[in-house]
Amino acid sequence: MKSLLLLAPILPTLAFSQITITDNDFADGGDTALVSLATDPGIDYASTGTDFTWDFSYLTHDSQQIKDYSDMSEASFLAEFTFGNFASAPYQATNFASSSAIPLDQIGGFLPVNISDVVLFSKNSSNAINSVGYGVTIEGTEVPFKSDTIETRYELPLNYGDVYYSRGYSNLDMNPVYNGIWRQYRQRSSVVDGWGSVTTPYGVFDALRIDHTITEIDSIYIDAFGSGFWVELPIPDSHEYEWWTNGQKEPLLKITVSDILGVETVTNIEYRDIYRGADAGLSTEELNISVYPNPTIDVLHIDGTNVGTAYTIVNVNGEAVRKGICSNENTVVSISELPNGAYQLVLSSGFSFSSKLFIKK
Numbered sequence: 531m532k533s534l535l536l537l538a539p540i541l542p543t544l545a546f547s548q549i550t551i552t553d554n555d556f557a558d559g560g561d562t563a564l565v566s567l568a569t570d571p572g573i574d575y576a577s578t579g580t581d582f583t584w585d586f587s588y589l590t591h592d593s594q595q596i597k598d599y600s601d602m603s604e605a606s607f608l609a610e611f612t613f614g615n616f617a618s619a620p621y622q623a624t625n626f627a628s629s630s631a632i633p634l635d636q637i638g639g640f641l642p643v644n645i646s647d648v649v650l651f652s653k654n655s656s657n658a659i660n661s662v663g664y665g666v667t668i669e670g671t672e673v674p675f676k677s678d679t680i681e682t683r684y685e686l687p688l689n690y691g692d693v694y695y696s697r698g699y700s701n702l703d704m705n706p707v708y709n710g711i712w713r714q715y716r717q718r719s720s721v722v723d724g725w726g727s728v729t730t731p732y733g734v735f736d737a738l739r740i741d742h743t744i745t746e747i748d749s750i751y752i753d754a755f756g757s758g759f760w761v762e763l764p765i766p767d768s769h770e771y772e773w774w775t776n777g778q779k780e781p782l783l784k785i786t787v788s789d790i791l792g793v794e795t796v797t798n799i800e801y802r803d804i805y806r807g808a809d810a811g812l813s814t815e816e817l818n819i820s821v822y823p824n825p826t827i828d829v830l831h832i833d834g835t836n837v838g839t840a841y842t843i844v845n846v847n848g849e850a851v852r853k854g855i856c857s858n859e860n861t862v863v864s865i866s867e868l869p870n871g872a873y874q875l876v877l878s879s880g881f882s883f884s885s886k887l888f889i890k891k
């Protein structure tokens with residue numbers, strides 16, 4: 531398990547240079563990262579070059595999220611069997627995390643079953659960051675499945691001028707829960723098209739700029755009254771523009787631009803940040819838990835968890851200050867040694883995630 535990531539603001543440096551991005555700069559099992567989400571339809575995502583200066587210091591957060599990368603030791607038995615030591619070497623994942631890679635909102639409009647709790651299993655190595663498969667919950671049943679073709683999200687190490695291509699193919703057969711199939715085919719073309727300094731509300735950094743061009747075709751097979759048919763989902767082509775630096779585990783800034791009816795539209799902006807009082811929680815619907823007392827002084831009670839539920843306590847700087855496993859439905863965690871202040875309790879069980887904000891006084 532990797533060391534925990536410190537998310538304190540970084541002070542500006544006096545000189546900037548070309549850097550190299552390696553696997554040590556990406557989150558792996560046991561890492562957490564705090565990001566802010568922003569809205570700016572007119573943001574300049576196109577400008578880039580050598581020894582370039584990007585200034586996004588004006589960005590203002592709308593909300594915040596904690597990204598939690600779980601180690602495979604925290605995976606369920608089914609997931610461990612599929613992506614752990616029993617799997618062939620290319621599919622032996624090193625971490626898994628909540629993902630939006632499966633278009634649940636569109637799939638849900640066609641299928642009479644509930645699909646939720648999507649996680650992406652990744653394999654980090656010195657050569658690449660690969661997507662090896664997914665896990666979903668279908669009508670309450672956990673279904674981990676391998677990608678038939680492994681997609682390489684990043685070829686490593688990354689330097690200015692690097693270009694690489696990759697494709698991924700995934701096939702989810704929902705039988706016997708439901709006679710349906712979801713297929714995803716992705717093509718990725720990536721180029722490191724800039725280097726220099728980037729400024730965000732988080733600080734000033736040496737950075738590489740990466741432009742990922744992504745084409746995706748998703749389709750589902752629907753069984754209706756004994757007669758099946760395929761439906762292609764309208765997934766627009768997109769660009770993911772990322773600014774990476776050393777040691778931060780996530781992009782300093784990521785801007786997603788989608789081709790919607792022929793118009794390039796900014797659909798997502800997220801950037802590394804410190805805690806700014808916004809809701810930094812993940813979904814609280816999957817795990818029905820109770821955390822008390824709040825505020826608390828010495829101990830924190832966690833009620834309603836499954837045996838084996840993993841918990842992480844994160845401080846306002848995004849540091850994971852305590853980790854553990856719930857041994858029963860009623861867990862008591864000592865926090866007497868923690869400084870007074872606000873904390874986020876993040877819980878994960880199988881493919882389910884939840885978080886609660888509490889105060890230590």
